[in-house]
Amino acid sequence: MQRPLELILARNLLSSLSTPAFLVDRDGLIAFFNEAAGALLGKRYEEVGSMSAAEWGETFGPLTADGERIPFEDLPLTNVLRRGKSAHARLHIRNATGDSHEIEASALPIVAAEIPRGAIVFFWPVGEE
DSSP: OOOOHHHHHHHHHHHTOSSOEEEEETTOOEEEEOHHHHHHHTSOHHHHOSBOHHHHHHHHOOBOTTSOBOOGGGSHHHHHHHHOOOEEEEEEEEOTTSOEEEEEEEEEEEEETTEEEEEEEEEEESSOO
8 A cells, every 4th residue: 555655754764763653644554663662562563564553452552550451532642643733641551472561652643734644653661671
C-alpha cells in the first residue's frame, strides 16, 4: 500500500532515533516502530508488520497499573487522531514475553496542508535503567 509522503519521511526520521517511537496512519494502523521500540517490546517491526489498534492492544497493551486494558478512546493516540491535538500519558505496556513496563507516552499529529496523515508516538520507560 502506498503511504503518504509525510508518513514515509516520518518513518525515515524514526529509524534514526534511539528514543522508542511508533508511527500510525490516520486510521490508527501501526505503520512502523523503530529499533528502540522493538527492543522494549521484544519484537522488531519486521517480525510483526503493520497492526491495527485492536491487534496492537491485544499484543502489547496499553494497560493500567493494575493490568486492566485501557480503552482505545482513552489513549493519547486517540486524542491525536480524533482531535488533532498532542497528548501525553503514563501507562503500562506488555512486551513479547509478557513482562510489563511502565512508560510515558507523547503522541503528536502529522498534518500536511491541513490534512491529517497520522501520528507519531514517542515513549520511554519510567524508572528503568
